Amino acid sequence: MPTLHTYRLFISHAWRYSEHYQRVVAFLDAANNFSYSNYSVPESNKFDQMSNAGLQEEIRDQIRPVQCVVVTSGMYVAHSEWIQFEIDFAKQLGKPIVGIKPWGSVNTPKAISDAADEIVGWNANTIVSAIRNVVP
Numbered sequence: 001m002p003t004l005h006t007y008r009l010f011i012s013h014a015w016r017y018s019e020h021y022q023r024v025v026a027f028l029d030a031a032n033n034f035s036y037s038n039y040s041v042p043e044s045n046k047f048d049q050m051s052n053a054g055l056q057e058e059i060r061d062q063i064r065p066v067q068c069v070v071v072t073s074g075m076y077v078a079h080s081e082w083i084q085f086e087i088d089f090a091k092q093l094g095k096p097i098v099g100i101k102p103w104g105s106v107n108t109p110k111a112i113s114d115a116a117d118e119i120v121g122w123n124a125n126t127i128v129s130a131i132r133n134v135v136p
Contacts, residue, residue, distance in 0.1 A: 006035040007131055010063050010095075012071040012086045013040070020072040024100065027124035034128050039066050056085065063089055067135045070098045070127070073112045087115045096134035100127065 009028075013021035021040070028036055039062045050058070059082070063069065069090040071083065090097055099116030101108050108119060117134045120126040 004033065004035045006037055007068060007135060008066045009036050009038055009040075009131070010066045010069045010086070010090070011038060011040040012069055012083055020100075023122070024070060024072055024127065027122075027127055031124050031128045036131075039063070055082075059086055060089055063093065063095065066095060068096050068098060068131050070100065070131070071112055071116065072100050073102050073109050084111055087111060091115055098127065098130040098134060 011021055011024055013024075025038065028034065028038075041058075041062065063086065069086065071087065087097065096117045097112075097115050099108065099112040099119040101119060101121050113119065118130040120130045
């Protein structure tokens with residue numbers, strides 16, 4: 001059996017909607033023959049009382065070493081300046097982006113449909129396949 005590759009991922013999300021983040025992590029943790037390192041910060045470790053400039057630098061530090069940015073999307077993405085910042089910074093660095101369609105919704109936020117290299121549904125196999133497809 002070939003050596004398993006460990007993917008370095010940043011999972012973008014809004015802390016107010018941390019259940020989306022937790023669901024993606026659970027999918028990735030349960031995926032067969034898939035190994036990854038998570039560079040994102042869950043709600044339980046969020047940065048409190050940090051200036052906008054400080055938070056921007058923390059986000060940049062998390063995104064720089066990753067191979068792929070995974071964006072969980074709900075319509076809240078259209079109103080999140082931080083998720084847009086993460087998308088913009090990832091694109092600036094040439095990081096591939098996998099967008100996950102909003103659960104139970106027909107529409108994908110424009111910010112994600114414009115930026116994502118692949119857009120998939122809420123399914124462990126499609127998320128893992130998309131990551132494998134976009135990471136060189």
